[in-house]
Amino acid sequence: MAMDRDQVLRAAAALLSRKSTATMDEVARAAGIGRATLHRHFAGRDALVRALEEMGIREFEVAFDNARLGEGTAVEALRRLVAESEPNAQLLAFLVTENQLFEGDQVHEGWARLDARVSALFRRGQEEGTIRIDLSPAWLTEALYGLIGTCAWAVMDGRVAAKDFQYMIIELLLGGARRSVEK
Amino acid sequence: MAMDRDQVLRAAAALLSRKSTATMDEVARAAGIGRATLHRHFAGRDALVRALEEMGIREFEVAFDNARLGEGTAVEALRRLVAESEPNAQLLAFLVTENQLFEGDQVHEGWARLDARVSALFRRGQEEGTIRIDLSPAWLTEALYGLIGTCAWAVMDGRVAAKDFQYMIIELLLGGARRSVEK
DNA sequence: CTCGAATGAGACGTCAATGTCTCATTCAAT
DNA sequence: ATTGAATGAGACATTGACGTCTCATTCGAG
Missing domain, CATH: 1.10.357.10 (Tetracycline Repressor, domain 2)
Known part of the structure; x- marks a missing residue:
């Protein structure tokens, strides 16, 4: 289920565009990866939004x-x-x-x-x-x-x-x- | 420092329009009342937003x-x-x-x-x-x-x-x- | 002035989300 | 088949905001 950083970012964009208050957990699930892996890509929620x-x-x-x-x-x-x-x-x-x-x-x-x-x-x-x-x-x-x-x-x-x-x-x-x- | 419910609402509107993530505490201070009093007017944040x-x-x-x-x-x-x-x-x-x-x-x-x-x-x-x-x-x-x-x-x-x-x-x-x- | 209601300040306990960590499992390269 | 890196699941502590409660103080009506 490996996704590269860019794919994760696009999944996050798709979800957050619809539900801007989505949880890190929801973002991770939407991207089909674990929350831990999400944190390995992006230090935190701020970093994720910044990357987006x-x-x-x-x-x-x-x-x-x-x-x-x-x-x-x-x-x-x-x-x-x-x-x-x-x-x-x-x-x-x-x-x-x-x-x-x-x-x-x-x-x-x-x-x-x-x-x-x-x-x-x-x-x-x-x-x-x-x-x-x-x-x-x-x-x-x-x-x-x-x-x-x-x-x-x-x-x-x-x-x-x-x-x-x-x-x-x-x-x-x-x-x-x-x-x-x-x- | 008594403000009626409507004045509180207007103060909240003014603040939240600028900073939509403002805390209940910030709203209370902006209205010039205590947080407890704010809760006496509005059961919770949801109720406040609903009233707004x-x-x-x-x-x-x-x-x-x-x-x-x-x-x-x-x-x-x-x-x-x-x-x-x-x-x-x-x-x-x-x-x-x-x-x-x-x-x-x-x-x-x-x-x-x-x-x-x-x-x-x-x-x-x-x-x-x-x-x-x-x-x-x-x-x-x-x-x-x-x-x-x-x-x-x-x-x-x-x-x-x-x-x-x-x-x-x-x-x-x-x-x-x-x-x-x-x- | 007196008394009762309302207020402000703050001390809790609760809860959800966050960020960190561990560990077993999976996967890919060799 | 072996090995090492990456992953997923979950446990854990932390944090920030929330909602409740108490109590001393203030305010206003009488």
């Missing part, structure tokens, strides 16, 4: 790379970004709320890098003239994370169909809820 | 009433709704993530009532022709909650100015991030 955070950051850096944020218009890049983020949306939701618990101190620098990339994308759109300038890039970045997390939860709860994930986020984020005569 | 939930639901029902969701266009009503929700945005953020922990079972019926009202508002907008019909009312409802919570956090972290709260939410939710030639 680093995995999440890695995943999203890859997703951002795959989305080729620099190519095409910012709007096109944003669509690709949401599409690439979908597989890790639940993990993002978990990490965002988990980060919310930290006392401001010691937020992982990786988030700052990711924030900067998303923020730069929105700013590029503003310079292109395709993104509104009255909504700050910082807010748009937060809103994007928020919508991804909210939609991930809504899908888990069955309030939104999984197949609509990308559409619901992108359309709301870009176009808004208002129906305009001319789009 | 009920207070939040009451507050939002009042907010919804004040927003007069039935009057004017749905878009106008939505603006009023966000404005009326602002004072309780942090509490909403806390309760939403707290609800996320519950195992689907036993979600307070009050939420269903509130959801229904918001959902009906979006549906009315769709029938009026002012709200897009390709975004489901259920999703728009979730997205509204999500954006309010996200913005509340962003304000707490200083990433969004408090004075922009209503504008950022309403403009993003209604108009979206894309800059259109004709608005």
Whole structure:
């Protein structure tokens, strides 16, 4: 039943994304390993969450790379970004709320890098003239994370169909809820 | 140093909205009362959270009433709704993530009532022709909650100015991030 | 002022989760 | 087949928060 560290991490991510208060014992069982072995991989719960955070950051850096944020218009890049983020949306939701618990101190620098990339994308759109300038890039970045997390939860709860994930986020984020005569 | 139950609840809401893992002892100190007295008001932590939930639901029902969701266009009503929700945005953020922990079972019926009202508002907008019909009312409802919570956090972290709260939410939710030639 | 109720401080005991440790077993490489 | 490392199961002590209780003090109504 040997699993390498990465497999354990992914199992933990899957469980904790659904039940963020899961016990170390539950995490171990979910990964199909003993609690002792879990502790051999990760010194403690903090270390596990930290490792999850680093995995999440890695995943999203890859997703951002795959989305080729620099190519095409910012709007096109944003669509690709949401599409690439979908597989890790639940993990993002978990990490965002988990980060919310930290006392401001010691937020992982990786988030700052990711924030900067998303923020730069929105700013590029503003310079292109395709993104509104009255909504700050910082807010748009937060809103994007928020919508991804909210939609991930809504899908888990069955309030939104999984197949609509990308559409619901992108359309709301870009176009808004208002129906305009001319789009 | 006597505080009535409602004052204690509000103090607890203020603290727990910022630090959702705060101890019963911290809650008591934040309310300026002893831990024993806190337990005299609320049997335990669960009871406290439950009471907070009920207070939040009451507050939002009042907010919804004040927003007069039935009057004017749905878009106008939505603006009023966000404005009326602002004072309780942090509490909403806390309760939403707290609800996320519950195992689907036993979600307070009050939420269903509130959801229904918001959902009906979006549906009315769709029938009026002012709200897009390709975004489901259920999703728009979730997205509204999500954006309010996200913005509340962003304000707490200083990433969004408090004075922009209503504008950022309403403009993003209604108009979206894309800059259109004709608005 | 008097008396009874409410409060604050703190001392418990309880409990769940954590982290450490041991030991028998399993597995893989040789 | 042998051997050494890794694992799983469980025992154990520790920790932090919880909930209960007591008691001296305070507050307020009369």
